[in-house]
Amino acid sequence: MKLWITYSTVFVIGIVAVLLLFNASANPEKMILGKWKETDWKFEKGIAFAADIAAASKTKTTQPEFSFHKAEDWEFLPGGLLRLNIAGKEEHLTWRLKGRGHVLQIEYGNNRTENYQLTVLDNNRMVLNAESDMQARGIAQLIFERTKTDSYAQKIQ
Amino acid sequence: MLRKYSNSRTLGDNVRLGVLTAFSAGMINIASLLLFFSFSSNVTGHYAILAAELVKGNLYQAAVVLGWIFLFFFGGFVSNMFVIHMNKKNTYVAHAIPLVLEIICLVAVGTYGQFFYKETLAETEVMLALMLFAMGLQNGLTASISNFAVKTTHLTGVTTDLGILFSMFTRKEYRKNVELKGKAILLLSIASAYLAGAIVSGITYMHMGFRLFYVVSLFLVVVLFYDFYKLKLFRFLTNRRKKNAAKQVQINNHPAFPKMQLKKEAEKEAVVY
Numbered sequence: 001m002k003l004w005i006t007y008s009t010v011f012v013i014g015i016v017a018v019l020l021l022f023n024a025s026a027n028p029e030k031m032i033l034g035k036w037k038e039t040d041w042k043f044e045k046g047i048a049f050a051a052d053i054a055a056a057s058k059t060k061t062t063q064p065e066f067s068f069h070k071a072e073d074w075e076f077l078p079g080g081l082l083r084l085n086i087a088g089k090e091e092h093l094t095w096r097l098k099g100r101g102h103v104l105q106i107e108y109g110n111n112r113t114e115n116y117q118l119t120v121l122d123n124n125r126m127v128l129n130a131e132s133d134m135q136a137r138g139i140a141q142l143i144f145e146r147t148k149t150d151s152y153a154q155k156i157q
Numbered sequence: 158m159l160r161k162y163s164n165s166r167t168l169g170d171n172v173r174l175g176v177l178t179a180f181s182a183g184m185i186n187i188a189s190l191l192l193f194f195s196f197s198s199n200v201t202g203h204y205a206i207l208a209a210e211l212v213k214g215n216l217y218q219a220a221v222v223l224g225w226i227f228l229f230f231f232g233g234f235v236s237n238m239f240v241i242h243m244n245k246k247n248t249y250v251a252h253a254i255p256l257v258l259e260i261i262c263l264v265a266v267g268t269y270g271q272f273f274y275k276e277t278l279a280e281t282e283v284m285l286a287l288m289l290f291a292m293g294l295q296n297g298l299t300a301s302i303s304n305f306a307v308k309t310t311h312l313t314g315v316t317t318d319l320g321i322l323f324s325m326f327t328r329k330e331y332r333k334n335v336e337l338k339g340k341a342i343l344l345l346s347i348a349s350a351y352l353a354g355a356i357v358s359g360i361t362y363m364h365m366g367f368r369l370f371y372v373v374s375l376f377l378v379v380v381l382f383y384d385f386y387k388l389k390l391f392r393f394l395t396n397r398r399k400k401n402a403a404k405q406v407q408i409n410n411h412p413a414f415p416k417m418q419l420k421k422e423a424e425k426e427a428v429v430y
Contacts, residue, residue, distance in 0.1 A: 014227055021220030028217060029278045080276070096276045099194035099285075100206075100221040115194070 028101035031121050035147035036074045042141050074144065082106060104128060116142070159252035159384045162244060162302055168339040171307050174380065175343055176350040178299055179309035181376045182292060183354025185263070186310075188369050189288050191362050192270070193281050197288035199311035200229045221282050225289045232293020233300075240301045249384060255298040256381050260374045262291035267370030274367070306343065312351055315344050 073085035082095040094107045097118070104116040120127035126144040161170055182198045189197035196202055203222050210219040236255040243251035266284050274280055296310040308314055322341045325331040332338075362369060 018220050018224045018227065021216050021223065025216030025220065027278070097278045098276075098281055100210075100218045100282065101278050102218065103194040 028118065028121055029097055031123075032076045032095075032097070032104075032118075032126070033078060034076060036076070036126055036144040037147050038072055038074065038142065039145050040143040042143075043139070073147070159256070159302070159380065160249050160387075162240075162248055162252075164304060166303055166306075168343060171303050171343050172346050173383070174299060174303065175307045175309055175347040177376055177380045178295055178307075179347045179350040180354035180357075181373045182295065182310040183351040183356075184358035184369065184373045184376075185288060185292065187355040187358040188362060188373075189285060191359070192367070193285050195285055197285055198292045199313070200226050200289070201311065201313060203229075224282075225286055228286050228290040229293040229296075232290045232295075233297030234293075236294045236297030237301045240298065252298065252302055253381055253384075255294045256377055259291045259294045260377050260381075262287045262294075263370045263374045263377075266291075267367050267374070270367030270370070306340075307347070309347055309351065312348055315348050319344050319348065 072087075075083040075085075076095060077083060080094045080096055082093040084091040084093060093109075096105050096107075097103065098105055098115075102118050104118045106114045106116070108114075114130070116128035116130045118126070119129050124146050126146070128142040128144070130140045130142065159174070161167075186196055186198035189195060203226050207219055207222045207226065210216075210222060235258070239251050239254045243254070266287050269280075270284065274284075292310045296308055299307040299309050319341065322337060322344070325337060326341070358369060361372075365372070
């Protein structure tokens, strides 16, 4: 009987600890909601490669694997809708988080999917990493800042 | 595969169990990686991720990973509880219950994924949790009933042991050791089956999606019913042998038996001449 009490206590403490951790933190699915402005993107393999890629994508000699550098403003809406602002034009896509909330998956209407590693997500900043198969095989990093007018996350909190 | 316990198991029992369960684990691990972007059959990486998330201050992710690790642990705990507490009553049932639970978990993931999954983060986390629990159940069962010889959901230990074994085989006395050779065969079979399962899963995932979990469950049903079938067959053969023996005794005790025997022998001789 005493043994069962000990085991039950340990299990309950473990479960309570996990629940407390959940409670003390923000769900990334809610944190990401709102408007984000793309402030910077870079390739981790060095400036020379990044310059090549930038030049290549400008002249459209290569078909870029990811669309990140096309959009200026990203708006994550509840229900998995993503509104991209590309040179004044709006594009509607779907978004979802996978794994433990560390992978952002963006789906286009034509069954094309892009996956990004969500490496930083806080109230003001979001960093996405994407492995690119473009000429430079490096990690492309995309940095966002939250647009101040946005209030989705604040409303939810 | 499931009837025997600990040291009474043969190499063949362990190889059969190891191959089928490792194949299933390989399939599940790759399926979870492709569908949910996270491993489900090994937890070493999750410990590293837990530490990294804690360092980064991502408490939500840390809680998720901690929950997954706990469920893998709990799977092993539940499995061995059935084995050690029910083994004396009915070995087969004690060993079969964890597998039945595992099949239930996998079918639940497959069914939910196929018909209800809306790809929210909560759903993903719960389904991964179920898969980690299922893998904990499987690993706990195979390790427990084989005296820790068969572990099929991860290959770290298997690869280490193979490295040690192959270095031992550089000496003649170890090369001739039947037990060591048997262990090498078992470990190679497990590693190959895991890899094969992972490859099959990777290829078929595009076409099957969540239905892949039904296929994995089918493999586990084979493990489950292999022994059940063998038990039935064994009972059938034993009963038939007993009936035949009883018939023979009846014939031998029949008063006309000596005359019948003589008549049969005479007929045989007539055929010969």
